[in-house]
Amino acid sequence: MPNIGINVNGLNFENPFVIGSGPPSTNAKTIIKAFDEGWGGVVAKTCSLPSTEVINVVPRYGKLRNQKGDIVGFENIELISDRTLNQWLDDFKKVKDKHPKKILIASIMERYNKDAWQELTGLIDATGVDMFELNFSCPHGHPETGMGAAMGQNPPILKEVTNWVVAATKKPVWAKMTPDIANIVTPAKAALEGGATGVAAINTIPSIIGIDLDKLRPMPTVEGYSTPGGYSYIAVKPIALRMVSQLAKGIPGIEISAIGGVVKSDDAIEFMLLGGSTVQVCTGVMLHGYEMIHELKDGLSKFMEKHSFKSVREFVGYSLPFLTTHHDLVEKRLAKQTNALQSNRDNQWSGNISAETEAFVSN
Numbered sequence: 299m300p301n302i303g304i305n306v307n308g309l310n311f312e313n314p315f316v317i318g319s320g321p322p323s324t325n326a327k328t329i330i331k332a333f334d335e336g337w338g339g340v341v342a343k344t345c346s347l348p349s350t351e352v353i354n355v356v357p358r359y360g361k362l363r364n365q366k367g368d369i370v371g372f373e374n375i376e377l378i379s380d381r382t383l384n385q386w387l388d389d390f391k392k393v394k395d396k397h398p399k400k401i402l403i404a405s406i407m408e409r410y411n412k413d414a415w416q417e418l419t420g421l422i423d424a425t426g427v428d429m430f431e432l433n434f435s436c437p438h439g440h441p442e443t444g445m446g447a448a449m450g451q452n453p454p455i456l457k458e459v460t461n462w463v464v465a466a467t468k469k470p471v472w473a474k475m476t477p478d479i480a481n482i483v484t485p486a487k488a489a490l491e492g493g494a495t496g497v498a499a500i501n502t503i504p505s506i507i508g509i510d511l512d513k514l515r516p517m518p519t520v521e522g523y524s525t526p527g528g529y530s531y532i533a534v535k536p537i538a539l540r541m542v543s544q545l546a547k548g549i550p551g552i553e554i555s556a557i558g559g560v561v562k563s564d565d566a567i568e569f570m571l572l573g574g575s576t577v578q579v580c581t582g583v584m585l586h587g588y589e590m591i592h593e594l595k596d597g598l599s600k601f602m603e604k605h606s607f608k609s610v611r612e613f614v615g616y617s618l619p620f621l622t623t624h625h626d627l628v629e630k631r632l633a634k635q636t637n638a639l640q641s642n643r644d645n646q647w648s649g650n651i652s653a654e655t656e657a658f659v660s661n
């Protein structure tokens with residue numbers, strides 16, 4: 299059996315599969331369930347100080363289905379956790395008591411205020427969590443007050459805030475990136491300059507899931523109105539793969555926790571081949587349950603056996619050298635055509651020689 303564990307930022311993940319921040323990590327009970335089932339790590343649902351108001355609405359989810367009726371895309375307008383910070387501090391301790399060796403990651407978000415970020419970091423650090431993920435990417439609700447994706451789209455602020463957190467903890471810190479930006483490498487570099495030890499990418503993509511054609515209202519509809527939300531699940535995977543590859547190529551050696559549309563082990567392996575050293579799953583777990591970890595682990599072991607990889611690190615980023623520019627593809631194609639033409643000519647020429655030789659010999 300190959301070793302599917304991986305060390306990231308000095309922490310030993312028993313496997314690279316991590317529950318992404320969201321409903322599957324909404325309290326100690328769900329996080330313990332995830333660890334019992336075999337997940338290597340969990341990023342808890344994002345929490346904040348009590349002063350940050352969190353009021354969720356219902357309905358807050360929308361689904362996009364293919365012609366067979368299967369869900370392929372998922373939209374949410376859910377905010378960060380509406381549970382109190384004290385509840386979270388108790389929950390973090392409970393989880394670490396039950397599963398001291400599993401990797402518990404606290405996801406935090408606050409307003410642009412040094413004391414707020416450092417107070418939140420300090421209180422959570424004391425509970426024994428293993429690391430932090432900074433939510434610079436929630437696309438709805440809080441960006442209206444400068445939080446979440448609003449910070450992630452502002453590299454100087456992102457760097458400064460990361461630096462505040464890094465000054466308040468000795469633990470590793472990932473910055474979670476928004477896909478709603480022209481070049482994802484720019485904020486990722488800012489996060490690393492601020493002291494982050496890696497990035498998580500991507501959060502959900504701003505979206506409108508559809509319009510109710512009977513009521514003529516956008517969905518999900520709350521009191522007759524809606525607001526753009528975050529898109530996730532299978533449909534976002536190609537976009538997430540592209541962004542993860544941009545990060546890995548743009549910042550060699552960066553630790554990336556890759557996220558977006560993972561359902562099967564093949565999806566996760568694709569992210570690793572493009573540079574993800576861990577892979578997170580959120581909507582997949584909401585729709586298929588924590589048990590999906592078994593297929594993820596089995597599929598990864600089989601893949602490693604098939605290709606004779608002894609460790610996960612051996613193939614993280616393996617496919618990156620085969621991504622190039624379109625210009626280079628044209629050059630390669632032209633070079634191949636020129637070679638083919640040349641060898642065609644050579645073949646004809648040698649054919650002629652042998653015919654001539656044959657004629658000479660037979661005379």
Ligand SMILES: Cc1cc2nc3c(=O)[nH]c(=O)nc-3n(C[C@H](O)[C@H](O)[C@H](O)COP(=O)(O)O)c2cc1C
Binds near residue numbers: 374377474559578
């Ligand atoms: C209902 C829902 C709630 C989410 N809440 C959070 C959150 O609180 N903090 C966060 O960083 N990401 C949150 N996310 C984003 C996910 O962690 C993940 O980045 C995104 O959904 C893409 O991955 P997926 O396709 O595996 O779901 C949420 C996603 C969903 C679907």
